[in-house]
Amino acid sequence: xxxxxxxxxSSLIANGTTGPISAATAVELVVIIVVLLLCVVFLNLTGVxxxxxxxxxxxxxxxxxxxxxxxxxxxxNPAGVIHFVH
Numbered sequence: 001x002x003x004x005x006x007x008x009x010s011s012l013i014a015n016g017t018t019g020p021i022s023a024a025t026a027v028e029l030v031v032i033i034v035v036l037l038l039c040v041v042f043l044n045l046t047g048v049x050x051x052x053x054x055x056x057x058x059x060x061x062x063x064x065x066x067x068x069x070x071x072x073x074x075x076x077n078p079a080g081v082i083h084f085v086h
Contacts, residue, residue, distance in 0.1 A: 005062055009066070028062035039053055
């Protein structure tokens with residue numbers, strides 16, 4: 001997951017686009033804090049378990065955010081009409 005995130009960031013930096021990287025980092029930070037808080041306070045999980053869940057959730061949503069930022073939807077053709085891939 002970290003390798004994919006670094007690849008996405010490097011491709012954006014190579015294109016001179018750094019705004020989405022900052023936004024993805026903010027998303028990752030907020031998700032880690034919220035999930036860690038939820039796991040420790042409401043689910044009574046231990047620190048290591050809660051931290052690993054929060055880290056994976058944060059990295060995953062950061063990857064998803066950058067994926068949506070850098071790639072067009074595979075379900076849209078150039079005319080903008082939705083079609084399904086079989």
